[in-house]
Amino acid sequence: MPDRYDVLVVGAGPAGLAAAHTAAAHGARVGLLDAQPRPGGQVWRHDVRRQAPRAARDAIEKLHGVDVLANHSVVSVESSALRVEAPQGSRSIAYGSLILATGARELLLPFPGWTLPGVTGAGGLQALTKQGWPVTGKRVVVAGSGPLLLAAADTLRKHGANVLGIFEQAPATTVRAFARQLRHWPARAVQAAGLRLRLAGVPYRFGSFVRRAHGEDAVQRVDIESPGGMQTLECDLLAVGYGLVPNTELAQMLGCAMDYLGPHPHVSVDRLLRTSVEGVYAAGEAGGIGGLAVARLEGAMAGHVATGHSVAAHALLPQRDRERRFGALLSRHFALDARLRSLADNDTLICRCEDVTLSELDGFTDARAAKLATRCGMGACQGRICGTALAELGRFPRNGARPPIFPARLATLAGLTTLPSDDAYRGS
Amino acid sequence: MSAQVRLSVNGSPVEVPAGASVAAAIAHVSMRFRRSVNDMPRAPLCGMGVCFECRVQVDGVAHVRACMTTVSEGMQVITDA
Numbered sequence: 001m002p003d004r005y006d007v008l009v010v011g012a013g014p015a016g017l018a019a020a021h022t023a024a025a026h027g028a029r030v031g032l033l034d035a036q037p038r039p040g041g042q043v044w045r046h047d048v049r050r051q052a053p054r055a056a057r058d059a060i061e062k063l064h065g066v067d068v069l070a071n072h073s074v075v076s077v078e079s080s081a082l083r084v085e086a087p088q089g090s091r092s093i094a095y096g097s098l099i100l101a102t103g104a105r106e107l108l109l110p111f112p113g114w115t116l117p118g119v120t121g122a123g124g125l126q127a128l129t130k131q132g133w134p135v136t137g138k139r140v141v142v143a144g145s146g147p148l149l150l151a152a153a154d155t156l157r158k159h160g161a162n163v164l165g166i167f168e169q170a171p172a173t174t175v176r177a178f179a180r181q182l183r184h185w186p187a188r189a190v191q192a193a194g195l196r197l198r199l200a201g202v203p204y205r206f207g208s209f210v211r212r213a214h215g216e217d218a219v220q221r222v223d224i225e226s227p228g229g230m231q232t233l234e235c236d237l238l239a240v241g242y243g244l245v246p247n248t249e250l251a252q253m254l255g256c257a258m259d260y261l262g263p264h265p266h267v268s269v270d271r272l273l274r275t276s277v278e279g280v281y282a283a284g285e286a287g288g289i290g291g292l293a294v295a296r297l298e299g300a301m302a303g304h305v306a307t308g309h310s311v312a313a314h315a316l317l318p319q320r321d322r323e324r325r326f327g328a329l330l331s332r333h334f335a336l337d338a339r340l341r342s343l344a345d346n347d348t349l350i351c352r353c354e355d356v357t358l359s360e361l362d363g364f365t366d367a368r369a370a371k372l373a374t375r376c377g378m379g380a381c382q383g384r385i386c387g388t389a390l391a392e393l394g395r396f397p398r399n400g401a402r403p404p405i406f407p408a409r410l411a412t413l414a415g416l417t418t419l420p421s422d423d424a425y426r427g428s
Numbered sequence: 429m430s431a432q433v434r435l436s437v438n439g440s441p442v443e444v445p446a447g448a449s450v451a452a453a454i455a456h457v458s459m460r461f462r463r464s465v466n467d468m469p470r471a472p473l474c475g476m477g478v479c480f481e482c483r484v485q486v487d488g489v490a491h492v493r494a495c496m497t498t499v500s501e502g503m504q505v506i507t508d509a
Contacts, residue, residue, distance in 0.1 A: 035477055037498045042476055048447040105478045117459040117471030124475030128495060132448030133455050217469050218459045352473070352481060355466040380480035380491070385473070407480075407491065 001067060005031035007306050008082065008095035010074060010250060013041020014292055015284030015299035016101030017059040022303025023099075024065045031093060032066050033084060035073040035406075039063075041103055042123060043292050047130040050158065059296075069093075075412055076403035077253045080279070083416055090412035097279050097306035100251050100267065101299060104244035104285035107264075110350050110358070110389055111343035113213030113222075114240075122241035126152040129159050136160030138236040141222050143167035143210045146243045146334045150195045153202060156239070164233055165203040167224055169242070170334050172206035178333035185326055209340060210240050225339075242336060244289045245388055249401040254280055261288070263391040272305045272313055273298060281306055290327035297323060341393050351386040353379015361390070367399040380407050435503040450505055451475075451482050451494035461494065462508045484508065 007023040009016045012034035020032040032039070038046045044056035051057075069086070076083040081094040106121040113119065120128065122144050129135050140161045142153045145168060153163045168175060182189040196204075208226040213219045221234045246266040248258060257276035258265035266289075267282040269275055275282050283302040284295030297320040304313040344350065346359035354375040364370035367377060367387060376390075377383035377399070387398035404413065431446045437457040444453045451472050454461060460469040461482050472482040472495050482494040485506040494505070 036496060046447060048445045105476065106474060108473065108479075115464070115468060115470065117461070117469055120472060121474050124473060127475035128449070128451060128455075128472060131495070132444050132452030134452065218471075352464065352470070352479070355464050355468070380483065381478060384478050 001069070002029065002031075003092065004094040004096075005029050005067070006096045007031075007099060007303070008093060008097070009033065009099045009101055010082070011041065011101035011103050011284075011286075012036070012039035012068065012070075013101060013103045013284065013295065014044060014056075014059065015103070015286075015295035015302075016041070016099070017063065018296045018299025019099045019101055019283055019303040019306070020066045021059065021062045022300045023307050024063070026304070026307040026309055028307045030066045031069055031095075032063070033069045033072045033074065033082075033093075035071070037070050039068055039070065042127060045127050045130050047155075048132045050130075055296075073406050073408075074250055075405060075408045076416055077250070078416075083412070085408050085412045090409070090415050092415075095279075097281065098254075099299075099302045099306055100256075100275070100280065100282040100286050101284050101295070101302075102247040102250055102286045103295075104246050104289060105384065105388075106241040107243050107245050107388065107392060108240075108385055109242050109340055109343065109392060110348050111210060111212060112345055112348050113215070113219065115349050115352055116213055116215045116219045117217065118215070118219035118236065119213050119238045119240070122149050122152040122239040123244075124241065125237060125239035126155045129155055129161075135237065137162065139164055139234065140237045140239060141165060141167065141210070141224075141233055141235045142239045143169075143208070143222075143224070144239075144241040144243070145169045145336065146241075146330065147192070147195075148241065148243070150192075150199060150204075152239060152241075154195055154198055157199070157202070161237075163199075163202050164235060165205060166199070167208040167210065167226075168204065168206050169209040169337050169340060170206060171227075174333045175206050178329065181329055181333075188326065207337075209337065209343075210238065211343065213238055242340065242392075243331075243334060244285065246286050246289065248286060249384075249405050251275065251280075251282060251286060252401040253403065253405060256280060256282070259288070263394070263397070264388065271317065272310055273302045274305070288324075288327070289331065290324050291330070293323040294320065294327055336392075344393070350389060351376040351379065351383075353381055353386075356386070361395060364396065366396050370396070371399070382406070433499045433501050435499050435501070435505060437505045438507055444499055446499075448499050449495050450484065450486060450492070450497040450499055450503070453499050454484065454494055454505060454507060458507060460507060
Protein backbone atom coordinates (compact mmCIF):
# COMPACT_ATOMS: atom_id res chain seq x y z
CA MET A 1 0.00 0.00 0.00
CA PRO A 2 1.39 3.41 -0.91
CA ASP A 3 2.30 5.87 1.81
CA ARG A 4 1.04 8.86 -0.15
CA TYR A 5 -2.14 9.63 -2.08
CA ASP A 6 -3.01 12.60 -4.27
CA VAL A 7 -6.40 12.59 -2.57
CA LEU A 8 -7.06 10.94 0.77
CA VAL A 9 -10.72 10.60 1.77
CA VAL A 10 -11.71 9.99 5.41
CA GLY A 11 -15.03 8.20 5.77
CA ALA A 12 -16.51 5.66 3.35
CA GLY A 13 -20.15 6.67 3.63
CA PRO A 14 -22.10 8.16 0.71
CA ALA A 15 -20.04 11.39 0.71
CA GLY A 16 -16.68 9.64 0.91
CA LEU A 17 -17.62 7.06 -1.71
CA ALA A 18 -18.69 9.79 -4.14
CA ALA A 19 -15.56 11.83 -3.41
CA ALA A 20 -13.24 8.86 -3.94
CA HIS A 21 -14.97 7.78 -7.14
CA THR A 22 -14.95 11.31 -8.59
CA ALA A 23 -11.32 12.03 -7.73
CA ALA A 24 -10.22 8.67 -9.14
CA ALA A 25 -12.18 9.32 -12.34
CA HIS A 26 -10.02 12.44 -12.81
CA GLY A 27 -6.92 10.24 -12.65
CA ALA A 28 -5.90 10.96 -9.08
CA ARG A 29 -4.38 8.30 -6.87
CA VAL A 30 -7.03 7.95 -4.16
CA GLY A 31 -7.11 6.34 -0.72
CA LEU A 32 -10.41 5.88 1.13
CA LEU A 33 -10.13 5.35 4.90
CA ASP A 34 -12.83 4.05 7.18
CA ALA A 35 -12.77 2.74 10.73
CA GLN A 36 -15.51 0.22 9.93
CA PRO A 37 -14.81 -3.15 8.31
CA ARG A 38 -16.90 -2.36 5.21
CA PRO A 39 -17.61 0.73 3.15
CA GLY A 40 -21.12 2.23 3.24
CA GLY A 41 -21.06 4.42 6.33
CA GLN A 42 -24.11 4.44 8.57
CA VAL A 43 -26.93 4.97 6.09
CA TRP A 44 -25.60 2.33 3.69
CA ARG A 45 -24.36 -0.01 6.39
CA HIS A 46 -24.03 -3.60 5.22
CA ASP A 47 -27.01 -5.77 6.15
CA VAL A 48 -26.13 -9.44 6.74
CA ARG A 49 -29.62 -10.59 5.76
CA ARG A 50 -30.82 -8.14 3.15
CA GLN A 51 -29.40 -6.73 -0.04
CA ALA A 52 -28.13 -3.15 0.07
CA PRO A 53 -30.03 -0.47 -1.90
CA ARG A 54 -29.01 -0.20 -5.54
CA ALA A 55 -27.41 3.23 -5.04
CA ALA A 56 -25.19 1.80 -2.29
CA ARG A 57 -24.15 -1.21 -4.36
CA ASP A 58 -23.39 1.03 -7.33
CA ALA A 59 -21.33 3.47 -5.26
CA ILE A 60 -19.24 0.68 -3.75
CA GLU A 61 -18.79 -1.22 -7.02
CA LYS A 62 -17.74 1.96 -8.85
CA LEU A 63 -14.58 2.34 -6.77
CA HIS A 64 -12.14 1.35 -9.52
CA GLY A 65 -8.62 2.48 -8.83
CA VAL A 66 -9.39 3.50 -5.24
CA ASP A 67 -7.51 1.89 -2.36
CA VAL A 68 -10.20 1.09 0.20
CA LEU A 69 -8.51 1.11 3.60
CA ALA A 70 -11.07 -0.56 5.88
CA ASN A 71 -10.56 -0.94 9.64
CA HIS A 72 -8.33 2.14 9.53
CA SER A 73 -8.85 4.63 12.37
CA VAL A 74 -7.28 8.06 12.22
CA VAL A 75 -5.32 8.63 15.42
CA SER A 76 -3.56 11.92 14.87
CA VAL A 77 -2.52 14.60 12.44
CA GLU A 78 1.00 15.01 11.07
CA SER A 79 2.38 17.40 8.46
CA SER A 80 0.16 16.81 5.37
CA ALA A 81 -0.31 13.29 6.65
CA LEU A 82 -2.53 11.29 8.98
CA ARG A 83 -1.37 8.74 11.52
CA VAL A 84 -3.69 5.76 11.21
CA GLU A 85 -4.14 2.56 13.16
CA ALA A 86 -5.22 -0.68 11.53
CA PRO A 87 -5.30 -4.24 12.86
CA GLN A 88 -1.92 -4.90 11.22
CA GLY A 89 -0.29 -1.89 12.90
CA SER A 90 0.04 1.84 12.59
CA ARG A 91 1.44 4.01 9.83
CA SER A 92 1.48 7.47 8.41
CA ILE A 93 -0.36 8.24 5.18
CA ALA A 94 0.55 11.47 3.38
CA TYR A 95 -1.82 13.35 1.10
CA GLY A 96 -1.89 16.10 -1.46
CA SER A 97 -5.54 16.91 -0.70
CA LEU A 98 -7.65 15.66 2.17
CA ILE A 99 -11.42 15.23 1.97
CA LEU A 100 -13.21 14.95 5.30
CA ALA A 101 -16.34 12.85 4.90
CA THR A 102 -16.54 11.95 8.56
CA GLY A 103 -20.34 11.95 8.72
CA ALA A 104 -22.41 12.23 11.84
CA ARG A 105 -23.35 10.39 14.97
CA GLU A 106 -26.64 10.28 16.88
CA LEU A 107 -27.53 12.82 19.50
CA LEU A 108 -28.12 10.74 22.62
CA LEU A 109 -29.63 12.57 25.57
CA PRO A 110 -29.43 11.31 29.16
CA PHE A 111 -32.58 10.29 31.04
CA PRO A 112 -33.10 8.07 34.08
CA GLY A 113 -32.41 4.47 33.04
CA TRP A 114 -30.54 5.26 29.82
CA THR A 115 -27.51 3.21 30.90
CA LEU A 116 -29.54 -0.03 31.15
CA PRO A 117 -28.54 -2.72 28.65
CA GLY A 118 -31.15 -2.77 25.89
CA VAL A 119 -31.33 1.02 25.64
CA THR A 120 -29.66 2.13 22.42
CA GLY A 121 -29.76 4.91 19.88
CA ALA A 122 -32.46 4.61 17.22
CA GLY A 123 -29.98 4.60 14.35
CA GLY A 124 -27.82 2.64 16.77
CA LEU A 125 -30.25 -0.27 17.01
CA GLN A 126 -30.81 -0.09 13.27
CA ALA A 127 -27.04 -0.46 12.71
CA LEU A 128 -26.74 -3.29 15.23
CA THR A 129 -29.72 -5.08 13.68
CA LYS A 130 -28.28 -4.89 10.17
CA GLN A 131 -25.22 -6.65 11.52
CA GLY A 132 -27.14 -9.53 13.02
CA TRP A 133 -28.29 -8.25 16.44
CA PRO A 134 -31.21 -10.52 17.39
CA VAL A 135 -34.50 -8.61 17.33
CA THR A 136 -36.88 -11.28 16.04
CA GLY A 137 -39.95 -11.34 18.26
CA LYS A 138 -38.51 -8.63 20.54
CA ARG A 139 -40.81 -5.84 21.72
CA VAL A 140 -39.15 -2.58 20.73
CA VAL A 141 -40.05 1.00 21.57
CA VAL A 142 -38.65 3.51 19.05
CA ALA A 143 -38.43 7.11 20.24
CA GLY A 144 -36.66 10.41 19.74
CA SER A 145 -36.97 12.68 16.73
CA GLY A 146 -36.81 12.86 12.98
CA PRO A 147 -37.49 10.65 9.98
CA LEU A 148 -34.64 8.36 11.05
CA LEU A 149 -37.09 6.88 13.57
CA LEU A 150 -39.25 5.61 10.71
CA ALA A 151 -36.27 4.18 8.86
CA ALA A 152 -35.07 2.45 12.03
CA ALA A 153 -38.53 1.03 12.75
CA ASP A 154 -38.76 -0.22 9.17
CA THR A 155 -35.42 -2.06 9.43
CA LEU A 156 -36.41 -3.51 12.81
CA ARG A 157 -39.70 -4.81 11.45
CA LYS A 158 -38.00 -6.33 8.39
CA HIS A 159 -35.79 -8.23 10.82
CA GLY A 160 -38.80 -9.54 12.72
CA ALA A 161 -39.08 -7.11 15.63
CA ASN A 162 -42.41 -6.24 17.19
CA VAL A 163 -42.28 -2.43 17.12
CA LEU A 164 -44.69 -1.27 19.82
CA GLY A 165 -44.72 2.33 18.71
CA ILE A 166 -42.76 5.27 17.34
CA PHE A 167 -42.70 8.23 19.74
CA GLU A 168 -41.73 11.49 18.06
CA GLN A 169 -41.03 14.44 20.31
CA ALA A 170 -42.06 17.05 17.71
CA PRO A 171 -45.71 18.09 18.03
CA ALA A 172 -48.28 16.82 15.54
CA THR A 173 -48.81 20.29 14.06
CA THR A 174 -45.17 20.71 13.00
CA VAL A 175 -44.85 17.14 11.72
CA ARG A 176 -47.97 17.74 9.59
CA ALA A 177 -46.55 21.03 8.35
CA PHE A 178 -43.37 19.17 7.40
CA ALA A 179 -45.38 16.50 5.59
CA ARG A 180 -47.20 19.22 3.59
CA GLN A 181 -43.83 20.64 2.48
CA LEU A 182 -42.91 17.25 1.04
CA ARG A 183 -45.00 18.07 -2.06
CA HIS A 184 -42.05 20.19 -3.16
CA TRP A 185 -39.79 17.14 -2.93
CA PRO A 186 -41.56 14.40 -4.89
CA ALA A 187 -38.87 11.76 -4.44
CA ARG A 188 -38.94 12.29 -0.68
CA ALA A 189 -42.72 12.20 -0.65
CA VAL A 190 -42.69 8.82 -2.39
CA GLN A 191 -40.06 7.53 0.05
CA ALA A 192 -42.04 8.79 3.05
CA ALA A 193 -45.28 7.28 1.72
CA GLY A 194 -43.54 3.92 1.26
CA LEU A 195 -42.26 4.00 4.82
CA ARG A 196 -45.66 4.91 6.25
CA LEU A 197 -47.28 2.14 4.23
CA ARG A 198 -44.79 -0.45 5.45
CA LEU A 199 -45.25 0.81 9.01
CA ALA A 200 -49.05 0.71 8.84
CA GLY A 201 -50.33 -0.64 12.12
CA VAL A 202 -47.40 0.70 14.14
CA PRO A 203 -48.58 3.60 16.32
CA TYR A 204 -46.77 6.86 15.39
CA ARG A 205 -47.28 9.36 18.22
CA PHE A 206 -46.28 13.02 18.28
CA GLY A 207 -45.34 15.34 21.12
CA SER A 208 -44.25 12.18 22.94
CA PHE A 209 -40.96 11.29 24.57
CA VAL A 210 -39.35 8.79 26.91
CA ARG A 211 -39.17 10.05 30.49
CA ARG A 212 -37.58 7.03 32.13
CA ALA A 213 -36.50 3.45 31.50
CA HIS A 214 -36.90 0.79 34.19
CA GLY A 215 -35.27 -2.59 34.68
CA GLU A 216 -32.86 -4.59 36.78
CA ASP A 217 -30.09 -5.85 34.53
CA ALA A 218 -31.75 -4.72 31.29
CA VAL A 219 -34.59 -2.47 30.21
CA GLN A 220 -38.03 -3.93 31.02
CA ARG A 221 -40.40 -0.99 30.66
CA VAL A 222 -40.42 2.67 29.72
CA ASP A 223 -42.45 5.67 30.83
CA ILE A 224 -43.61 7.78 27.89
CA GLU A 225 -45.02 11.26 28.25
CA SER A 226 -47.56 12.23 25.63
CA PRO A 227 -49.97 15.16 25.27
CA GLY A 228 -52.63 12.81 26.64
CA GLY A 229 -50.62 11.91 29.75
CA MET A 230 -48.09 9.36 30.90
CA GLN A 231 -48.11 5.74 29.77
CA THR A 232 -45.86 2.80 30.63
CA LEU A 233 -44.92 0.18 28.06
CA GLU A 234 -43.32 -3.20 28.76
CA CYS A 235 -40.53 -3.80 26.25
CA ASP A 236 -37.32 -5.71 25.55
CA LEU A 237 -35.46 -2.94 23.75
CA LEU A 238 -35.67 0.85 23.68
CA ALA A 239 -34.19 2.66 20.68
CA VAL A 240 -34.06 6.40 21.25
CA GLY A 241 -32.18 9.02 19.22
CA TYR A 242 -32.65 12.79 18.93
CA GLY A 243 -31.22 13.44 15.51
CA LEU A 244 -27.64 13.76 14.30
CA VAL A 245 -24.50 15.63 15.29
CA PRO A 246 -21.59 16.16 12.84
CA ASN A 247 -18.31 14.36 13.57
CA THR A 248 -15.80 17.22 13.63
CA GLU A 249 -12.97 15.89 15.82
CA LEU A 250 -10.52 15.35 12.96
CA ALA A 251 -11.35 18.70 11.35
CA GLN A 252 -10.79 20.44 14.68
CA MET A 253 -7.46 18.75 15.14
CA LEU A 254 -6.43 19.88 11.66
CA GLY A 255 -7.26 23.43 12.73
CA CYS A 256 -10.27 23.86 10.45
CA ALA A 257 -12.61 26.69 11.47
CA MET A 258 -15.99 25.64 12.84
CA ASP A 259 -19.48 27.11 12.51
CA TYR A 260 -22.03 26.99 15.30
CA LEU A 261 -25.71 27.06 14.40
CA GLY A 262 -26.61 25.62 17.79
CA PRO A 263 -24.77 23.79 20.53
CA HIS A 264 -22.85 21.51 18.13
CA PRO A 265 -20.19 22.67 15.68
CA HIS A 266 -19.92 21.77 12.02
CA VAL A 267 -16.98 22.34 9.71
CA SER A 268 -17.00 25.75 8.09
CA VAL A 269 -16.68 25.49 4.29
CA ASP A 270 -16.98 27.85 1.33
CA ARG A 271 -19.12 27.28 -1.77
CA LEU A 272 -16.56 24.80 -3.09
CA LEU A 273 -16.32 22.90 0.20
CA ARG A 274 -12.88 24.27 1.04
CA THR A 275 -12.23 24.45 4.77
CA SER A 276 -10.10 27.18 6.34
CA VAL A 277 -7.06 24.89 5.98
CA GLU A 278 -5.52 24.78 2.51
CA GLY A 279 -5.97 21.48 0.71
CA VAL A 280 -8.58 20.22 3.18
CA TYR A 281 -12.22 19.85 2.09
CA ALA A 282 -15.33 18.75 3.96
CA ALA A 283 -18.30 17.01 2.35
CA GLY A 284 -21.65 15.84 3.70
CA GLU A 285 -22.74 15.81 7.34
CA ALA A 286 -19.39 17.07 8.69
CA GLY A 287 -20.29 20.42 7.12
CA GLY A 288 -23.78 20.43 8.70
CA ILE A 289 -26.53 17.82 8.77
CA GLY A 290 -28.05 17.64 5.30
CA GLY A 291 -28.85 13.98 4.64
CA LEU A 292 -27.99 11.39 2.04
CA ALA A 293 -28.59 13.44 -1.12
CA VAL A 294 -26.42 16.30 0.13
CA ALA A 295 -23.68 13.86 1.09
CA ARG A 296 -23.57 12.29 -2.36
CA LEU A 297 -23.56 15.63 -4.17
CA GLU A 298 -20.98 17.23 -1.92
CA GLY A 299 -18.80 14.14 -2.09
CA ALA A 300 -18.73 14.45 -5.88
CA MET A 301 -18.10 18.20 -5.63
CA ALA A 302 -15.18 17.71 -3.25
CA GLY A 303 -13.75 15.04 -5.57
CA HIS A 304 -13.88 17.53 -8.44
CA VAL A 305 -12.44 20.47 -6.50
CA ALA A 306 -9.65 18.45 -4.88
CA THR A 307 -8.44 17.45 -8.35
CA GLY A 308 -8.68 20.94 -9.83
CA HIS A 309 -12.03 20.57 -11.61
CA SER A 310 -13.92 23.42 -9.99
CA VAL A 311 -16.17 23.98 -13.02
CA ALA A 312 -17.64 20.51 -12.64
CA ALA A 313 -18.19 21.19 -8.93
CA HIS A 314 -19.92 24.51 -9.69
CA ALA A 315 -22.34 22.68 -11.99
CA LEU A 316 -23.59 20.62 -9.01
CA LEU A 317 -24.18 23.64 -6.78
CA PRO A 318 -27.83 24.39 -7.66
CA GLN A 319 -28.81 20.77 -6.98
CA ARG A 320 -26.76 20.75 -3.77
CA ASP A 321 -28.31 24.01 -2.56
CA ARG A 322 -31.78 22.59 -3.15
CA GLU A 323 -30.96 19.49 -1.10
CA ARG A 324 -29.42 21.59 1.67
CA ARG A 325 -32.74 23.44 1.88
CA PHE A 326 -34.44 20.13 2.62
CA GLY A 327 -31.98 19.58 5.46
CA ALA A 328 -32.85 23.01 6.87
CA LEU A 329 -36.54 22.17 6.62
CA LEU A 330 -35.97 19.00 8.64
CA SER A 331 -34.02 20.69 11.41
CA ARG A 332 -36.66 23.43 11.67
CA HIS A 333 -39.59 21.05 12.00
CA PHE A 334 -37.89 18.56 14.27
CA ALA A 335 -36.36 21.11 16.66
CA LEU A 336 -36.07 19.65 20.14
CA ASP A 337 -38.61 20.35 22.87
CA ALA A 338 -36.99 22.20 25.78
CA ARG A 339 -38.33 19.56 28.20
CA LEU A 340 -35.87 17.04 26.72
CA ARG A 341 -33.03 19.04 28.24
CA SER A 342 -34.31 18.39 31.74
CA LEU A 343 -35.00 14.65 31.59
CA ALA A 344 -31.89 13.76 33.58
CA ASP A 345 -32.29 14.05 37.34
CA ASN A 346 -29.52 14.59 39.90
CA ASP A 347 -28.60 10.90 40.02
CA THR A 348 -28.68 10.28 36.26
CA LEU A 349 -25.28 9.33 34.91
CA ILE A 350 -24.07 11.80 32.30
CA CYS A 351 -20.58 10.43 31.68
CA ARG A 352 -21.15 6.72 31.11
CA CYS A 353 -17.43 5.95 30.87
CA GLU A 354 -16.59 7.33 34.31
CA ASP A 355 -20.04 7.11 35.96
CA VAL A 356 -20.39 10.82 36.70
CA THR A 357 -23.88 12.02 37.69
CA LEU A 358 -25.55 15.25 36.69
CA SER A 359 -25.41 16.71 40.22
CA GLU A 360 -21.64 16.10 40.38
CA LEU A 361 -21.36 18.51 37.44
CA ASP A 362 -23.27 21.31 39.12
CA GLY A 363 -21.34 24.56 39.27
CA PHE A 364 -18.91 23.79 36.46
CA THR A 365 -18.94 26.17 33.52
CA ASP A 366 -16.29 24.56 31.34
CA ALA A 367 -15.45 21.04 30.26
CA ARG A 368 -11.84 21.16 31.39
CA ALA A 369 -12.61 22.14 34.98
CA ALA A 370 -15.36 19.52 35.16
CA LYS A 371 -12.99 16.91 33.80
CA LEU A 372 -10.22 17.70 36.28
CA ALA A 373 -12.57 17.53 39.26
CA THR A 374 -14.94 14.71 38.27
CA ARG A 375 -13.25 12.74 35.45
CA CYS A 376 -16.29 13.56 33.25
CA GLY A 377 -15.21 13.01 29.64
CA MET A 378 -12.01 11.16 30.50
CA GLY A 379 -13.17 7.72 29.43
CA ALA A 380 -12.84 5.75 26.23
CA CYS A 381 -15.44 7.74 24.26
CA GLN A 382 -13.45 10.89 25.01
CA GLY A 383 -16.54 12.93 25.71
CA ARG A 384 -18.29 12.14 22.45
CA ILE A 385 -21.42 11.06 24.33
CA CYS A 386 -21.35 13.13 27.55
CA GLY A 387 -19.69 16.21 26.05
CA THR A 388 -22.22 16.37 23.25
CA ALA A 389 -25.09 15.82 25.70
CA LEU A 390 -23.79 18.50 28.08
CA ALA A 391 -23.51 20.97 25.21
CA GLU A 392 -27.11 20.18 24.22
CA LEU A 393 -28.23 20.53 27.85
CA GLY A 394 -26.69 24.01 27.92
CA ARG A 395 -24.15 23.18 30.62
CA PHE A 396 -20.89 23.90 28.76
CA PRO A 397 -19.41 23.34 25.29
CA ARG A 398 -17.22 20.34 24.50
CA ASN A 399 -13.46 20.78 24.64
CA GLY A 400 -11.52 20.92 21.38
CA ALA A 401 -10.13 17.66 20.02
CA ARG A 402 -6.69 16.48 21.02
CA PRO A 403 -4.73 13.42 20.00
CA PRO A 404 -5.27 10.55 19.93
CA ILE A 405 -8.69 11.13 18.34
CA PHE A 406 -9.65 7.60 19.39
CA PRO A 407 -8.03 5.41 22.03
CA ALA A 408 -4.93 3.93 20.41
CA ARG A 409 -2.36 1.27 21.21
CA LEU A 410 0.87 2.34 22.89
CA ALA A 411 2.83 1.12 19.88
CA THR A 412 0.82 3.53 17.71
CA LEU A 413 1.46 6.44 20.05
CA ALA A 414 5.16 5.56 20.14
CA GLY A 415 5.18 5.89 16.34
CA LEU A 416 3.84 9.46 16.27
CA THR A 417 6.40 11.63 14.54
CA THR A 418 5.26 14.77 16.30
CA LEU A 419 4.42 14.00 19.87
CA PRO A 420 1.52 16.16 20.97
CA SER A 421 2.63 18.64 23.54
CA ASP A 422 -0.01 19.15 26.17
CA ASP A 423 0.58 22.92 26.02
CA ALA A 424 -0.51 23.05 22.41
CA TYR A 425 -3.89 21.59 23.31
CA ARG A 426 -4.46 23.31 26.62
CA GLY A 427 -6.34 26.07 24.87
CA SER A 428 -6.64 29.64 25.89
CA MET B 429 -28.99 -16.92 3.11
CA SER B 430 -25.38 -16.39 3.95
CA ALA B 431 -23.04 -18.95 5.50
CA GLN B 432 -22.90 -19.34 9.26
CA VAL B 433 -19.87 -18.63 11.43
CA ARG B 434 -19.24 -20.42 14.74
CA LEU B 435 -17.51 -18.69 17.61
CA SER B 436 -17.40 -18.79 21.39
CA VAL B 437 -18.76 -16.16 23.77
CA ASN B 438 -17.70 -16.72 27.40
CA GLY B 439 -17.21 -20.36 26.50
CA SER B 440 -20.67 -20.80 24.98
CA PRO B 441 -20.84 -21.74 21.31
CA VAL B 442 -22.72 -19.23 19.12
CA GLU B 443 -23.60 -19.40 15.44
CA VAL B 444 -24.34 -16.22 13.48
CA PRO B 445 -24.41 -15.30 9.77
CA ALA B 446 -21.07 -14.45 8.15
CA GLY B 447 -20.57 -10.69 8.25
CA ALA B 448 -22.36 -10.31 11.58
CA SER B 449 -20.73 -8.24 14.30
CA VAL B 450 -19.25 -9.61 17.49
CA ALA B 451 -21.84 -7.46 19.28
CA ALA B 452 -24.62 -9.42 17.59
CA ALA B 453 -23.00 -12.72 18.55
CA ILE B 454 -22.72 -11.64 22.20
CA ALA B 455 -26.36 -10.52 22.26
CA HIS B 456 -27.38 -14.11 21.51
CA VAL B 457 -25.79 -15.11 24.82
CA SER B 458 -25.90 -12.08 27.14
CA MET B 459 -26.88 -8.44 27.33
CA ARG B 460 -23.98 -7.73 29.69
CA PHE B 461 -20.98 -6.57 27.69
CA ARG B 462 -18.93 -4.78 30.33
CA ARG B 463 -19.13 -3.49 33.87
CA SER B 464 -18.96 0.24 34.47
CA VAL B 465 -16.50 1.72 36.98
CA ASN B 466 -19.29 1.45 39.58
CA ASP B 467 -20.00 -2.16 38.60
CA MET B 468 -23.17 -1.62 36.60
CA PRO B 469 -23.82 -3.80 33.54
CA ARG B 470 -23.52 -2.09 30.18
CA ALA B 471 -24.28 -3.01 26.58
CA PRO B 472 -23.99 -1.25 23.21
CA LEU B 473 -25.52 2.22 23.01
CA CYS B 474 -24.50 3.88 19.74
CA GLY B 475 -23.99 0.83 17.53
CA MET B 476 -21.45 2.70 15.42
CA GLY B 477 -18.14 2.75 17.28
CA VAL B 478 -18.53 6.02 19.17
CA CYS B 479 -19.61 5.18 22.74
CA PHE B 480 -17.26 2.27 23.58
CA GLU B 481 -19.94 0.65 25.77
CA CYS B 482 -19.58 -2.59 23.79
CA ARG B 483 -15.90 -3.15 24.39
CA VAL B 484 -14.92 -6.74 25.11
CA GLN B 485 -11.96 -9.08 24.81
CA VAL B 486 -11.57 -10.73 21.40
CA ASP B 487 -8.95 -13.46 20.92
CA GLY B 488 -6.97 -12.14 23.87
CA VAL B 489 -7.06 -8.48 22.80
CA ALA B 490 -8.78 -6.23 25.36
CA HIS B 491 -10.96 -3.18 24.67
CA VAL B 492 -12.17 -4.26 21.24
CA ARG B 493 -15.37 -2.58 20.10
CA ALA B 494 -17.75 -5.48 19.50
CA CYS B 495 -20.01 -3.43 17.22
CA MET B 496 -17.14 -2.67 14.81
CA THR B 497 -15.65 -6.16 14.71
CA THR B 498 -16.82 -8.81 12.27
CA VAL B 499 -17.08 -12.38 13.54
CA SER B 500 -14.69 -15.04 12.33
CA GLU B 501 -14.68 -18.81 12.68
CA GLY B 502 -13.36 -20.00 16.04
CA MET B 503 -13.16 -16.52 17.54
CA GLN B 504 -12.98 -16.43 21.35
CA VAL B 505 -14.94 -13.55 22.88
CA ILE B 506 -14.97 -12.76 26.59
CA THR B 507 -17.22 -10.09 28.06
CA ASP B 508 -16.39 -8.24 31.24
CA ALA B 509 -19.67 -8.56 33.07
